[in-house]
Amino acid sequence: MKVLLDYDSCHGHQMCAIAAPEVFGSDEIGNAKVLITGEIPAALHIKVRRAESNCPERAITIIE
Amino acid sequence: MTDTQKPVTDITTDYDIFAPDFINNPYPRYTEIRESKCPIAHTERYEGSWLPTRYDDVVAIAQEYETFTSRQILVMPPANGRSEGPYAAVGAPPITSDPPDHHWHRRLILPVFAPQAVAQYEPGTRDLCNALIDEFIDKGVADAASDYAQHIPVRVISKMLGVPLTMEDEFTDWVRGALENITDSERRMKSFRSIVEYFIGEVQSRAANPREDDFITQLMNTEVEGKKVPIEYVLGVCNLMLVAGIDTTWSAIGSCMWHMAQHPEHRKQLREHPDLWPTAVEELLRVYAPVTMARIVDHDIEFQGCPMKAGDRVLMAFPAANRDPRQFENPDEVILDRQNNRHVAFGSGIHRCAGSNLARLELRVALQTWLERIPEFELIDPSSVTWAGGQVHGPRKCMVKF
Numbered sequence: 188m189k190v191l192l193d194y195d196s197c198h199g200h201q202m203c204a205i206a207a208p209e210v211f212g213s214d215e216i217g218n219a220k221v222l223i224t225g226e227i228p229a230a231l232h233i234k235v236r237r238a239e240s241n242c243p244e245r246a247i248t249i250i251e
Numbered sequence: 252m253t254d255t256q257k258p259v260t261d262i263t264t265d266y267d268i269f270a271p272d273f274i275n276n277p278y279p280r281y282t283e284i285r286e287s288k289c290p291i292a293h294t295e296r297y298e299g300s301w302l303p304t305r306y307d308d309v310v311a312i313a314q315e316y317e318t319f320t321s322r323q324i325l326v327m328p329p330a331n332g333r334s335e336g337p338y339a340a341v342g343a344p345p346i347t348s349d350p351p352d353h354h355w356h357r358r359l360i361l362p363v364f365a366p367q368a369v370a371q372y373e374p375g376t377r378d379l380c381n382a383l384i385d386e387f388i389d390k391g392v393a394d395a396a397s398d399y400a401q402h403i404p405v406r407v408i409s410k411m412l413g414v415p416l417t418m419e420d421e422f423t424d425w426v427r428g429a430l431e432n433i434t435d436s437e438r439r440m441k442s443f444r445s446i447v448e449y450f451i452g453e454v455q456s457r458a459a460n461p462r463e464d465d466f467i468t469q470l471m472n473t474e475v476e477g478k479k480v481p482i483e484y485v486l487g488v489c490n491l492m493l494v495a496g497i498d499t500t501w502s503a504i505g506s507c508m509w510h511m512a513q514h515p516e517h518r519k520q521l522r523e524h525p526d527l528w529p530t531a532v533e534e535l536l537r538v539y540a541p542v543t544m545a546r547i548v549d550h551d552i553e554f555q556g557c558p559m560k561a562g563d564r565v566l567m568a569f570p571a572a573n574r575d576p577r578q579f580e581n582p583d584e585v586i587l588d589r590q591n592n593r594h595v596a597f598g599s600g601i602h603r604c605a606g607s608n609l610a611r612l613e614l615r616v617a618l619q620t621w622l623e624r625i626p627e628f629e630l631i632d633p634s635s636v637t638w639a640g641g642q643v644h645g646p647r648k649c650m651v652k653f
Binding site: 200201202204206214215216237241242243244245 | 358366
């Protein structure tokens with residue numbers, strides 16, 4: 188599993204960082220930042236799916 | 252008869268967001284509209300407005316900022332005299348800004364509201380919550396709204412702005428004048444003038460004696476394209492901090508206190524599973540989203556079959572969107588570990604609430620601190636709870652015993 192973030196759609200709700208803080212963080216202005224750009228460890232898959240399904244801007248895509 | 256006194260005939264063509272039943276409990280009204288043949292209602296009251304209630308419609312309007320502009324963002328037309336005089340150009344940027352200015356209006360304030368920046372306010376917020384509880388814990392009764400929730404955001408914002416806490420009562424009164432009593436045009440205008448004049452004083456005192464690590468001094472010294480930002484921007488951001496940062500968060504904290512007073516099972520669940528706090532806060536924000544914002548239609552358009560005209564007001568009822576069963580399973584139920592929750596309590600698109608991370612922090616700390624100190628409590632009389640509504644929904648009197 189990998190994640191793609193659409194930086195143009197992200198408006199900094201931070202709901203991904205709340206759902207999966209190991210994978211998503213905050214940049215200087217509070218928009219999302221992807222912390223794991225490569226393969227996501229299996230233990231975090233549930234959290235990443237929740238990050239995707241909690242983003243109000245639908246800015247996260249999961250690639251499997 | 253004034254608009255507030257006429258009985259409502261058909262809610263889809265004549266809604267009144269200031270009718271007592273709508274203020275006290277708007278959710279059945281939203282459901283009635285949402286599930287009718289007319290999920291975007293219209294009213295002629297208060298110079299007319301549209302009221303979309305479905306999640307997809309509210310989000311689409313929030314996203315289409317060129318069609319649905321932020322020239323006005325309140326659910327009522329501007330107070331008489333608001334567009335005249337020396338303060339006419341003072342808004343509440345970036346909420347009241349449209350692109351292209353919106354970009355720099357927002358960019359300048361976002362860093363102070365990023366999660367890593369607001370984290371510094373957590374210990375102080377916890378201390379102030381504890382100090383409020385110290386005042387009433389031995390009495391066995393308290394007003395969870397006016398003895399607790401009401402005092403938290405105003406003190407956090409005052410600290411952030413670097414202004415004295417002794418202004419608390421004035422700030423609270425002005426903010427209520429600007430947001431809660433907005434059918435009273437004269438009080439709104441007076442509140443707005445008081446806010447601007449207060450901050451003109453603060454700006455002048457800093458111009459004479461600049462301060463280190465001070466929000467207002469930093470704003471005054473900010474340059475955009477080589478020029479210092481205009482004074483209207485500085486005053487506008489200060490206005491925003493009060494108007495958007497106080498009544499809203501206090502309403503959310505109050506609604507959550509009202510909920511917790513009636514749900515011992517949720518208090519127990521959070522006590523036994525503190526790891527649920529992050530999702531619990533989002534779920535409470537979904538169900539008790541306090542804010543409805545407005546937009547002004549830029550040009551004639553047919554939106555979902557509704558003939559909207561240039562200049563029409565559209566109310567983005569985020570509390571209605573957050574309870575749309577098309578988007579949320581069992582939408583009226585509080586499910587503290589809800590997994591799918593694309594709620595829009597903080598809006599959607601380019602105007603996402605700039606203070607959302609601070610609001611979340613205040614809400615979580617306020618609830619955690621209360622539940623640690625007062626794990627068991629209940630409403631004294633559910634029928635005696637009073638509410639504010641319209642622009643911002645939340646309890647104003649909420650007596651509990653413990």
